[in-house]
Amino acid sequence: MRLSVVGCGYLGAVHAAAMASIGHEVVGIDVDAVKVAALAEGRAPFFEPGLGEILSEGIASGRLSFTTDMAAAKGAAVHFVGVGTPQQKDGYAADLTYVHAAVDALVPFLSPGDVVAGKSTVPVGTAADLTPRVAATGATLVWNPEFLREGWAVQDTIDPDRLVVGVPAGDEGARAADILRDVYHPAVGKGTPFLVTDLATAELVKVAANAFLATKISFINAMAEIAEVTGADVTQLADAIGHDARIGRRFLGAGIGFGGGCLPKDIRAFSARAEELGRGESVAFLREIDAINMRRRDRAVDLVVQSLGGTVYGKRVAVLGAAFKPHSDDIRDSPALDVAVRLKGLGADVIVTDPEAIDNSRRIHPQLDYTPHRDDAIRDAEAVVVVTEWDEYRKDLTPQHASTLTAGRIIIDGRNCLDATAWRTAGWTYHGMGRP
Ligand SMILES: NC(=O)C1=CN([C@@H]2O[C@H](COP(=O)(O)OP(=O)(O)OC[C@H]3O[C@@H](n4cnc5c(N)ncnc54)[C@H](O)[C@@H]3O)[C@@H](O)[C@H]2O)C=CC1
Ligand SMILES: O=C(O)[C@H]1O[C@H](OP(=O)(O)OP(=O)(O)OC[C@H]2O[C@@H](n3ccc(=O)[nH]c3=O)[C@H](O)[C@@H]2O)[C@H](O)[C@@H](O)[C@@H]1O
Structure with missing residues (x-):
């Protein structure tokens, strides 16, 4: 399946490389040109055991690429969004600036039937706020939180304890859940709990x-x-x-x-x-x-x-x-x-x-x-x-x-x-x- 991964930090870079390693065709997109340049050469921009190997294998296979150009997301069936949600500078709440900016930048390249899968950790209610913008394109927004631990990120992504996908009600949500099931087929196939909420x-x-x-x-x-x-x-x-x-x-x-x-x-x-x-x-x-x-x-x-x-x-x-x-x-x-x-x-x-x-x-x-x-x-x-x-x-x-x-x-x-x-x-x- 063709996938895009928006935000290639500790979560997104691993997700992109891991998805390529299980056979998908993946483009990773980030605003940080230095990070993208390293990733595009198959070099991990941070220390994470095993990441360098799956990055270079993915690049060599032709199934994995990285760019700063959001237009490269066009044509992917699923778009993962894994940008940062840091603590606000002057408070305890999450700063959602990057999530909003990433979704807004992605929207022009979405096609009807696409799935946008949020992976960032967000305050409850964020997906509901973002839904109208995504739905206006005919795409479906789901939330697919990530539970990986740094230091074990590759293993946790490929072989997680469980997968959780929050979907909208009705047929649209059921279809999106089936698409995510296909994305994660090796884990689902070996019986990893796949929870649809x-x-x-x-x-x-x-x-x-x-x-x-x-x-x-x-x-x-x-x-x-x-x-x-x-x-x-x-x-x-x-x-x-x-x-x-x-x-x-x-x-x-x-x-x-x-x-x-x-x-x-x-x-x-x-x-x-x-x-x-x-x-x-x-x-x-x-x-x-x-x-x-x-x-x-x-x-x-x-x-x-x-x-x-x-x-x-x-x-x-x-x-x-x-x-x-x-x-x-x-x-x-x-x-x-x-x-x-x-x-x-x-x-x-x-x-x-x-x-x-x-x-x-x-x-x-x-x-x-x-x-x-x-x-x-x-x-x-x-x-x-x-x-x-x-x-x-x-x-x-x-x-x-x-x-x-x-x-x-x-x-x-x-x-x-x-x-x-x-x-x-x-x-x-x-x-x-x-x-x-
Ligand atoms: N680091 C981890 O182990 C885990 C992180 N998470 C969650 O995942 C999210 C990302 O975390 P990290 O990867 O650690 O953060 P990070 O700061 O390492 O990576 C975020 C990336 O998003 C990029 N970015 C920012 N705005 C963008 C935009 N508009 N378009 C494209 N790229 C953009 C940044 O340049 C950066 O490379 C957070 O919500 C975090 O809570 C969830 C589970 C595990
Ligand atoms: O949301 C996230 O980003 C991730 O946060 C943690 O993962 P991580 O931050 O990589 O690291 P942990 O292994 O959870 O350790 C977190 C901190 O707790 C400390 N810790 C951990 C375990 C312990 O028994 N005692 C302890 O002090 C560690 O030293 C470290 O500073 C969670 O374990 C992941 O499931 C989650 O996906």
Whole structure:
């Protein structure tokens, strides 16, 4: 099938390449000429495992192309829209400027019978607002939210846990759902749940899923706060409650909390939308989820300050990690960089390292010092702070090796990813997040 994908960022570039990899003929369209140039050469413009391979295969096969020219969308049967929906500059609500601009730019190239499938995460009601503009062309607007995780985006796109498509009522909606079923034929064929809903439900499913994940993380971080004043161990607690299949162990990783381009802005946008709908109290707990999450960053900074005798001023601190999570170069709302910036603000001599995210970090936070080499960061540091659990820090760094690099013997484990006993046995002062 011929497809277009409008917006080729973390979501759209992967979607375009993945759709080509399952046999579709795909054109990716973006306003960012630099990104398009890289993609057109088969180069991933950001770090995402496996993306480079399916991009270059797609380009070589002739089934995948990228352009800045929206006219290239003409003739595609399905047009996916995956442009950004960031937090507004002066508020919590989602900024829908890009979604509106993308749909308006696409409309002149739509033909009767086309399907426009929104993939961006939007406040409930957005699809209803956009429908008249799309319907005027004879095309059908559906909402097909995306659940991929960065770092696993290729796999999650090709083989998702479930597919959700919100469609308008009646035959038009049923036909559009059948077309989406065809688009995703390999996953549907192997029994992946394919849920057809109305538009509002599909929009809500997405924000509800992210709100639930954020709640799970802040729940365990709230337990970490209690563990900190009682001497309990939140990682053992998480293991113990996680054995209950109704609870599950995943997303009970306590530490410096969640960040990224989605969970933080999505729970804020959800709160803002609920307030607009007069139901702010229904999701008032999300404000608390956000507050707990932000407190964990404060806690990590406090641990560094306390462990260095009450001040970090002029002291060298190695920050291991900059990306918001491993297997990604994404630094949007990264807790890791937030901790680094705050320590720098307190006068510490901060040196940041990360296997993939240094270029992005340097662009946004040029005031920090960076090194691509983990050992150079640790060398002569008075305290070492692990804030992104890359294998380079979690698995490969031993206390014995770190001891050869610095006489400082303080490690703050912002992700509870290290073996506390091993570090203490080697003579280090170890601080976890909610672990004694
Ligand atoms: N990053 C992720 O893991 C996931 C993101 N989402 C949602 O997908 C949407 C996109 O997110 P990301 O890909 O992370 O953002 P991004 O910022 O990486 O990519 C957005 C892209 O849209 C392009 N764009 C903006 N206006 C345009 C226009 N008028 N025409 C064509 N292209 C335009 C930008 O140049 C940019 O390349 C957001 O709503 C996000 O919440 C949903 C699930 C996963
Ligand atoms: O809407 C989105 O964009 C996506 O948001 C998240 O995916 P992602 O942001 O890529 O990353 P996650 O793996 O969810 O991690 C988010 C943050 O939570 C943190 N986290 C995660 C798990 C955990 O136990 N503890 C914890 O602090 C991570 O370090 C990271 O900062 C969701 O998991 C995806 O399903 C969703 O599609």
